[in-house]
Amino acid sequence: MLKLLVADMSEEFTSAVEKALHSEFEIKICQDGETALELLHYFKPDVLIMHLWLPFKDGLTVLQESTHKPRVIMALAHYMPRYAEKRALELGVQYVLFMPTVETLRVRLMDMIAEIQPREDTRVAVHLHALGFRTNLDGYRQLREGIPVYAQNPEMLLSKELYPAIGDIFGLPDCRTVEHSIRKAITDAWSRRNPIVWEKYFPGATEAPTNKVFISKLAEMSRP
Secondary structure, eight states: OEEEEEEOSOHHHHHHHHHHHTTTEEEEEESSHHHHHHHHHHTOOSEEEEESSOSSSOHHHHHHHOSOOOSEEEEEESOOOHHHHHHHHHTTOOEEEESOOHHHHHHHHHHHHHHHOOOHHHHHHHHHHHTTOOTTSHHHHHHHHHHHHHHHOTTOOIIIIIHHHHHHHHTOSOHHHHHHHHHHHHHHHHHTOOHHHHHHHSTTOOSOOOHHHHHHHHHHHHOO
């Protein structure tokens, strides 16, 4: 699991980010630059989300003084003068978000992760996020683990092979539990769907796709 450090003055925002991303990352959060610098040294995150205007040490100073450089650096800001933008790029910032919502941040972050770490499970997560799946549902986690398995062997039978394989991963002896959880997650995402996004995945669909149709489509799209 990738390690994520989130540094922002707002405890409400950092808590919301932690809640939204806890199933994707091992997370540390802080509200000031000095603590961020210490955590960069000791925690050594793979991903850093940091507001540029932190107390005690601003984000640019933190990046300049840190000996550990995360693979992904996303900066948050309310505004950014031209000199700060230039310096941020020099210090490794790949993307800047201005006053983002947690959902906007999550989608953009998963896109960035997919670019540097194009594993099948990461690609699956990007698709699931795009389709609006809630990460706190069991079916989301089961799809994330199960779709790459199916992508390797698309001839698998869901009830007799794939669901039991997913059940083994999560310690669920009854594969019907897996089937129902996945169905619930798909139905939930469909009920809250963005029609434009879902049309790209399932053209002409007038109801939530079956487990088989959904898994087959995402397995196809997540292959290299």
